[in-house]
Amino acid sequence: MLSASDLADRLAHHAEAVCRHYLSAGRRAGNYWIVGDVANNNGRSLYVRLTGPRAGRWADSATGQYGDLLDLVRETCGLVDFRDVADEARHFLTLSQPDPASSRRGGAVDHPPVDRPAVERARRLLRMTQPLAGTLADSYLRQRGILRASRHPALRFHPSCYYRDLVTGRTASFPALIAAVTDPFGAITGVHRTYLDPFGLGPGGIGKAKVDTPRRALGGLLGNAVRFRFPGNAPVPVIVAGEGLESILSLSHVMPGMPMVSALTANHLASFRVPAACLRLYIAADADAAGRHGIEGLSRRARALGVLPLVLAPELGDFNEDLRRLGPDRLTWQLRSQLVPEDTLAFLPA
Incomplete structure (x- = not known):
C-alpha cells in the first residue's frame, strides 16, 4: 500500500488537475493556483505551487495553514481519518483500493498516520x-x-x-x-x-x-479548538462554539461559567467535533459570508448527532465589537433573549 508521502508525490505530479478538481473557484496565476481558502471560496489568500520541486505545496496567508496536496484533500473534503484521506486520493488518482486484509497485522490496522x-x-x-x-x-x-x-x-x-x-x-x-x-x-x-x-x-x-x-x-486544527472552561473529562451538556478567539473571549467575559470553544476559522468551525454529551450547542455568529458557512456546516453536524443548534447573533459586527462599543451590560442584556431560560439562570449574572 502506498504511504502518505507516496500519495502526496503522485498528487503533486498532477497539481493543477488536483486544484481544478478540489479548488474549482480558483485560477492559475503563473506557477501558482490562487483561491480564497480550503472551502473553495473566491479570493486570493490560498496559493498552491504547481511546478518545480515544491509542486503541490500550499499555504493560506490568512489562516497560516499549509501542507501538501494530501493535506489539501483532507481539508477540502472535511476528512479526519487517514484511511478516508488516502481513499479519496486514490479515487482521484484512479488507483486500486487496498485489500483490507493486507492492511492488518495481528488484528491492528497498519496504515501510516498523516505526517x-x-x-x-x-x-x-x-x-x-x-x-x-x-x-x-x-x-x-x-x-x-x-x-x-x-x-x-x-x-x-x-x-x-x-x-x-x-x-x-x-x-x-x-x-x-x-x-x-x-x-x-x-x-x-x-x-x-x-x-x-x-x-x-x-x-x-x-x-x-x-x-x-x-x-x-x-x-492539527480540523475538528479541534481552543477550549475555555471545560471541566476536565466531565460531560458538557451545553457549550458555545464560535470562530474568532476574541469574539469567544468576549462572550466568556460576560458568561464566565459557560464552556466555550474557538475553532479559529469558519471552515474549522464547520468541522468542529461536538462533545458526545452535548445537548445544546450555541453557535456564535460572525456577520460575514464565511461565518454563515461555518454556522450552517456545524448546525448540520449537530443535528445529525441529535444536538440542538442555536445561533447567538451579535448586535454589531462581532461579539468583541459589542463588548467594546456597547459594554458588558448591554451584551449581557442582548444574550438574555437568545439563551434558553435554564441557561440564562445558570450562566448569566442576575
Missing part, C-alpha cells in the same frame, strides 16, 4: 511560552474589554515568536498571544498565534504586528 511534524512544532512552541498575566498579550486583550483572559490556561504569551513571510521568505520575531488548540481528550494538537506590535503603545494602544498575516495557526 504530523507541525503538531510537534506546535507543542514545542507552547513549551516555550509563559503565563499570560501581566504580559503585552494580556494588555492587548484588556484594551479590547477582555479583562480576565489570564484565568484561561489555554492562553499563553511568547515574547519573541518566529515569523516567516510566506511570499518573500523573510523572517522576524514578534511578541505573540498564543492559544493552545486541543482535541476532545485535552491533548495539544496545535497553536494559534496573534503577533503583536512591540512598539504599539501609542494613542491606539497595543495592536497586531504590521505584517501581512498577523494571525496564524500551526498543527
Whole structure:
C-alpha cells in the first residue's frame, strides 16, 4: 500500500488537475493556483505551487495553514481519518483500493498516520511560552474589554515568536498571544498565534504586528479548538462554539461559567467535533459570508448527532465589537433573549 508521502508525490505530479478538481473557484496565476481558502471560496489568500520541486505545496496567508496536496484533500473534503484521506486520493488518482486484509497485522490496522511534524512544532512552541498575566498579550486583550483572559490556561504569551513571510521568505520575531488548540481528550494538537506590535503603545494602544498575516495557526486544527472552561473529562451538556478567539473571549467575559470553544476559522468551525454529551450547542455568529458557512456546516453536524443548534447573533459586527462599543451590560442584556431560560439562570449574572 502506498504511504502518505507516496500519495502526496503522485498528487503533486498532477497539481493543477488536483486544484481544478478540489479548488474549482480558483485560477492559475503563473506557477501558482490562487483561491480564497480550503472551502473553495473566491479570493486570493490560498496559493498552491504547481511546478518545480515544491509542486503541490500550499499555504493560506490568512489562516497560516499549509501542507501538501494530501493535506489539501483532507481539508477540502472535511476528512479526519487517514484511511478516508488516502481513499479519496486514490479515487482521484484512479488507483486500486487496498485489500483490507493486507492492511492488518495481528488484528491492528497498519496504515501510516498523516505526517504530523507541525503538531510537534506546535507543542514545542507552547513549551516555550509563559503565563499570560501581566504580559503585552494580556494588555492587548484588556484594551479590547477582555479583562480576565489570564484565568484561561489555554492562553499563553511568547515574547519573541518566529515569523516567516510566506511570499518573500523573510523572517522576524514578534511578541505573540498564543492559544493552545486541543482535541476532545485535552491533548495539544496545535497553536494559534496573534503577533503583536512591540512598539504599539501609542494613542491606539497595543495592536497586531504590521505584517501581512498577523494571525496564524500551526498543527492539527480540523475538528479541534481552543477550549475555555471545560471541566476536565466531565460531560458538557451545553457549550458555545464560535470562530474568532476574541469574539469567544468576549462572550466568556460576560458568561464566565459557560464552556466555550474557538475553532479559529469558519471552515474549522464547520468541522468542529461536538462533545458526545452535548445537548445544546450555541453557535456564535460572525456577520460575514464565511461565518454563515461555518454556522450552517456545524448546525448540520449537530443535528445529525441529535444536538440542538442555536445561533447567538451579535448586535454589531462581532461579539468583541459589542463588548467594546456597547459594554458588558448591554451584551449581557442582548444574550438574555437568545439563551434558553435554564441557561440564562445558570450562566448569566442576575
